[in-house]
Amino acid sequence: MVQVIYHPEYLSYDFGAGHPFSPLRLAMLAELLEELDPQWSPLAPPQASREDVAAVHAERYLRRVEAAGRGERPRDLLEYGLGTSDTPVFKGMEEAARWLVGGTLEAARVLTAGRARRVLQLGGGLHHAQFDRASGFCVYNDLAVAIHHFLAAGMRVLYLDVDVHHGDGVQWLFYKDPRVLTLSLHESGRYLFPGTGGVFEIGQGVGTGYSWNLPLEPYTGDECYLDVFEQAFSKALAWFLPDVILVQAGADAHFLDPLADLTLTTRAYEQIFGRVLAGAGQYTDGRVVFTLGGGYSFDASVRVWALLYFLLHDRKIPNNISETWRRRWQERLGRELSPALHDPEGPLPAPRKPEIERYNRGNVQRLLDVASKYLTAD
Numbered sequence: 001m002v003q004v005i006y007h008p009e010y011l012s013y014d015f016g017a018g019h020p021f022s023p024l025r026l027a028m029l030a031e032l033l034e035e036l037d038p039q040w041s042p043l044a045p046p047q048a049s050r051e052d053v054a055a056v057h058a059e060r061y062l063r064r065v066e067a068a069g070r071g072e073r074p075r076d077l078l079e080y081g082l083g084t085s086d087t088p089v090f091k092g093m094e095e096a097a098r099w100l101v102g103g104t105l106e107a108a109r110v111l112t113a114g115r116a117r118r119v120l121q122l123g124g125g126l127h128h129a130q131f132d133r134a135s136g137f138c139v140y141n142d143l144a145v146a147i148h149h150f151l152a153a154g155m156r157v158l159y160l161d162v163d164v165h166h167g168d169g170v171q172w173l174f175y176k177d178p179r180v181l182t183l184s185l186h187e188s189g190r191y192l193f194p195g196t197g198g199v200f201e202i203g204q205g206v207g208t209g210y211s212w213n214l215p216l217e218p219y220t221g222d223e224c225y226l227d228v229f230e231q232a233f234s235k236a237l238a239w240f241l242p243d244v245i246l247v248q249a250g251a252d253a254h255f256l257d258p259l260a261d262l263t264l265t266t267r268a269y270e271q272i273f274g275r276v277l278a279g280a281g282q283y284t285d286g287r288v289v290f291t292l293g294g295g296y297s298f299d300a301s302v303r304v305w306a307l308l309y310f311l312l313h314d315r316k317i318p319n320n321i322s323e324t325w326r327r328r329w330q331e332r333l334g335r336e337l338s339p340a341l342h343d344p345e346g347p348l349p350a351p352r353k354p355e356i357e358r359y360n361r362g363n364v365q366r367l368l369d370v371a372s373k374y375l376t377a378d
Contacts, residue, residue, distance in 0.1 A: 002312050003116035005103045006030055006042035010123040012096040015088050020259060020296045021137040026123055028302045028329055033309055035322040042122065045106030048098045048145065052105055056144040056173060058132035065139060069094030081134035097139040100124045104142035107289045108149040111244065117286035118277070118312050122305070125248045125293025127167040128194060135169065136193060143248060143291065144173045150244055151179055158242035158284075159183065160233065162272060163250025163293045164260040166197030166213065170248075176207040181240040185229060187253070187260050188215035199366045202374075209374020212236060214364055217356040218261035221348060222268035224357045225253075228364040229272060235368055237283045239375040244287040245280050249273070251295030251304035255348055259296045263350075265343045269304045273311050298333060303341045317341055 008030075011023040034040045054062060064080045067073075068089040077083040090096075104124040110116050127143055128136035143159070147170070150157045159174075161167030161184040174180040189195040203211040214232055216225065255263040273290075280288040290308060295301030303321075310317045319340060326337050 001116045002118045002120070003107075003110050004042040004120045004122060004309070005045050005107050005110070006122040007044045007099060007103060009047070009096070009099040010103065012092060013100055014096070015090060015137070019088070019137075021294075022298075024333075025295065025298055025301050026292075028298060029122060029305050032302060032306055032322065032325050035325050036306070036318055037309075043106070043110070045103045047095070048101035048105050048142075050098075052145055053098060053101055053140050055148045056131070056141055057129075061132040065094045065097070065134070080132065081130070084134075086136055087134040087139065093139060097126075100126060101140050101142040101145050104146045104289075104291055105149060107291070108146040111287055111289055112150065112153045112155070117288070118280075119289045120309060120312055121289065121291045123292055125163070125250060125291040126169075127161060127163060127248050127293060128165070128169045130169050131173060136165065137294075138169065141169050141173065143170050143246065146246060146289065147174065147180055150246070151177075155243035156240065157181070158236055158240055158245045159248075160236075160245060160276065161185070161248040161250070162253065163248050164253040164257065164262050165192060165250070165294060166194055166215075167248060168194050168196045171197075171201070171211050171213075174207070175203055175211055176205045178206050178210050180207075181210045181212065181236055181242065183212040183214075183232060183236050185214045185216060185225070185232070187218060187220075187262050190215075191218055192260055199363055200370065202370055209371055210240075212367055212371060214360075214367055216262060216363075217352075217359045219263055219351055220356055220360060221263045221350055221353075222265055224360050225262070225264060226268060226271055228360050230275065231364050232367060233275065233279060235371070237279050239371070242284055244284055244289070245276060247276055247288065247290045248293045249290050249305070249308060250293030251297075251301040252293075254295070254297060254300040254304060256297040256300040257295065259294075263348050265348070266300075266303055266307060267342060270307055270311065270317075270342075273308050277311065298335075299337050303338060306341055
């Protein structure tokens, strides 16, 4: 069974006009799925409690977020990553962040209770939030709260992050925990925020060997990405033997995204998501949770996530987008939107392709060489 989680309150997580992390992406997605699928019936989750969030965040940090959400401005807000251009404060911010956490936590609860094996949280994916600091548009780390729930249920978690930015917050929060294997594929931190995610960030203490990073060169396209993804993901499954897979399905590695320089197409995303579902079927009895995440091309992100929705349901992917939806949102956004879920066929420009492929394939080999010292095949 598949369960989709969504609440209109997700749209309250709004940093203001002009901010890239716009709630309009979720509004567009929910409206599109409602028009494309007559069976659209998402589950509305409860808001996460303060205690839920406190399971992964420092008390001193919670107090700053709560104060900022009330309109107060403690003098040390910037020390906690709040009030920056990336993560500006707004009235009601704390409650809005707990709605997103609530959705991802409810996804974990649905799965552990056996009510569904595939769960899609149409929001969340705030992977940069740290133990005591906001970062990169992320206030509370909903993914870490869900992982905490899985661990309490005695489950080993494979966390897969395909956002174009390194999943640093989740990595650091579980850097010493061998019950969680984090695997992040991202544009190299040499070029892109947050500047971390090197191959040799491998964990610490008993968690050494359980942090996997695959930094990729700008302009990495479908073929090379899928090759190195398969190598890393298949080894992660076989060596770690997870009980559940948690995926941060950021769409900002798409070639239309304005904030990064990987060049994936919707067809690559379809293959990535399909491979994850197949891996879950083979290793976790089908147990997998997807969240959303980054994705700053309104056109590309909504289409990538709509593809994910239909793949999860094992349904035929519609050829065309609803024209009514398309006209409505083109008028609202003042820009053209694609008429089909998939990108048009045809090659993209591929500068430095041989060099890029050598770099990426060298990195996946280094990653697996390092990891093999700590994890062994079953």
